[in-house]
Amino acid sequence: MSPCKIHHSQYLYHASAYGLAAEIDRPVKQSIHTQASTTLSTGGGRGTDRVDKFCVAPFVSFDAAYCEVGGSFDDCHDMHSTYAQAIIEGLNIFDVVTADRVVSRMVIYSPGAEGDEGESSYDITGSYFDNLRIAGRPVEVKLPATAVQKHDRYSSFEKAFLGPQGHELLPWGDKSPEELEALEKEYHALTGMGKRAKAWKQKKQRNGGAYRASVAGNLDLKGSGLTGLGGIILVPKFGVVRLAELIVHKDYRRLTMFNVQMCSGTHGGASGGGTSGSGGTSGP
Numbered sequence: 001m002s003p004c005k006i007h008h009s010q011y012l013y014h015a016s017a018y019g020l021a022a023e024i025d026r027p028v029k030q031s032i033h034t035q036a037s038t039t040l041s042t043g044g045g046r047g048t049d050r051v052d053k054f055c056v057a058p059f060v061s062f063d064a065a066y067c068e069v070g071g072s073f074d075d076c077h078d079m080h081s082t083y084a085q086a087i088i089e090g091l092n093i094f095d096v097v098t099a100d101r102v103v104s105r106m107v108i109y110s111p112g113a114e115g116d117e118g119e120s121s122y123d124i125t126g127s128y129f130d131n132l133r134i135a136g137r138p139v140e141v142k143l144p145a146t147a148v149q150k151h152d153r154y155s156s157f158e159k160a161f162l163g164p165q166g167h168e169l170l171p172w173g174d175k176s177p178e179e180l181e182a183l184e185k186e187y188h189a190l191t192g193m194g195k196r197a198k199a200w201k202q203k204k205q206r207n208g209g210a211y212r213a214s215v216a217g218n219l220d221l222k223g224s225g226l227t228g229l230g231g232i233i234l235v236p237k238f239g240v241v242r243l244a245e246l247i248v249h250k251d252y253r254r255l256t257m258f259n260v261q262m263c264s265g266t267h268g269g270a271s272g273g274g275t276s277g278s279g280g281t282s283g284p
Contacts, residue, residue, distance in 0.1 A: 009073075011110070012280045014252070015040040015084040019051060019065030020091075020272035027266060032056055036065035040082070040277075044071035060270055063090030069277075082108040084275040085126075086257075093260050093270050096238055101130035104257045104273035110280055120279025121152040122253045124215065127244065129257070135235050137224040141216045141243055148215050154250045161211050162203055171214040171245055172197060173230025180229070189240040189261035215244035215255065239263045252278035
């Protein structure tokens with residue numbers, strides 16, 4: 001019997017992507033189901049979805065949202081390669097958060113040898129905002145932040161996050177727990193962040209768990225009338241805008257390009273530009 005030329009393994013692919021979803025509580029209760037979403041088969045392959053000209057006035061609209069996921073074995077590099085990407089064009093959230101284009105992209109590389117339990121690496125190069133404006137002001141987000149990108153494996157990220165320079169990875173930047181707790185009184189969407197900041201400061205995170213990081217880093221908002229907390233922007237009399245948040249877990253990563261939480265004239269939230277994936281598992 002001649003050797004099989006097709007690569008076989010017990011590797012399980014995993015990736016997902018979505019364009020946008022929202023829940024509005026007031027003045028009118030409105031559930032906006034996930035627009036443009038797809039999930040990768042455990043066997044790999046490819047998945048896509050697209051939605052054009054979507055509008056739920058006056059809360060959310062976009063010209064187009066489309067996403068794609070894929071997974072396959074890379075013979076040249078002897079590894080499993082997985083990707084997920086989500087793109088939104090002409091984004092408008094309550095005329096406060098707008099962008100010509102939002103791109104979320106994640107690529108995952110995992111060891112190809114059967115039984116190799118080595119760590120997977122993650123890369124978000126190619127994720128960006130084009131002409132992002134918040135409350136009419138242009139906001140430049142430089143992605144990916146070097147502090148996050150250089151820790152492409154979980155063990156490296158966890159060590160850095162709990163280390164002396166871990167504040168560079170925090171979603172709230174260099175704000176103290178006391179400053180955050182004071183801001184929570186005005187911006188209710190920040191509730192609980194002060195406690196999280198205290199836990200980080202005391203290094204009480206559970207090892208082997210999930211960590212929330214800022215890929216956007218500290219934003220330059222001088223003269224804009226907006227307040228920045230790392231990758232978080234506070235908009236007076238509107239709410240909180242979180243940009244390029246990354247959840248890092250030992251088994252997966254999840255990137256959300258925007259998460260808007262309205263807590264003043266209106267109440268509700270919208271998020272989008274979401275990509276996630278893991279390195280798969282072979283198991284016993």
